[in-house]
């Protein structure tokens with residue numbers, strides 16, 4: 001399968017377009033359709049386009065600078081594959097669905113992959129307000145721009161679930177941003193943090209599962225049930241997997 005096909009979301013309604021100014025072929029992402037008015041929470045099971053049943057659905061957005069690995073993260077999570085080779089930048093926005101089973105509840109994540117390039121910023125901002133979860137990513141090879149966390153505060157809903165990811169953790173020799181710098185930034189903004197690698201698969205499943213758990217918990221929590229602690233869950237799972245050493 002070509003990379004373009006692999007990157008294209010099943011939910012896409014339009015064909016990929018060439019990137020006019022970069023000269024690169026566009027990743028197979030559709031030009032933006034109008035943002036929906038938010039997802040519904042069905043009282044009985046619903047069925048997704050791919051024929052999978054689900055109980056509850058959430059919209060999660062991947063945001064961050066161009067090249068940090070948003071599309072690769074989504075493809076790794078959805079298909080278990082890594083898009084190696086030449087970098088093809090995303091045009092506009094697109095989504096892919098994945099249904100997870102969390103405590104016997106079928107949780108559908110509609111994951112939106114946004115373009116990191118500055119010229120698409122106004123398009124992606126329009127989608128922020130409908131998002132239930134936001135995953136800002138940076139790459140460990142460059143200094144992270146705090147602008148993404150600031151933007152989320154500015155454009156997304158106040159109670160949106162945010163998780164900060166530092167990607168390309170496999171590139172140990174080229175690393176510029178230390179783990180504790182990511183942790184400090186996440187602490188400053190009061191959001192959970194973890195390092196990931198779309199290439200090796202490190203923490204990719206965990207990042208999405210943790211966000212799905214938090215969203216499901218918020219929606220279906222019993223009145224006397226304690227609050228789900230997202231960072232504690234992530235830390236515990238990383239300890240169990242033995243994957244928190246660099």
Ligand SMILES: Nc1nc2c(ncn2[C@@H]2O[C@H](COP(=O)(O)OP(=O)(O)OP(=O)(O)O)[C@@H](O)[C@H]2O)c(=O)[nH]1
Pocket residue numbers: 027064065066067068069070071072073083084085086087088089090091114115116117167168169170171196197198199200
């Ligand atoms: N070593 C390494 N390379 C990665 C990783 N994730 C992505 N890449 C590479 O980084 C480049 C950019 O990845 P993309 O997923 O296309 O980046 P993006 O954030 O979607 O970029 P835009 O679409 O422009 O916003 C590609 O060449 C990938 O192969 C990773 O975890 N490790």
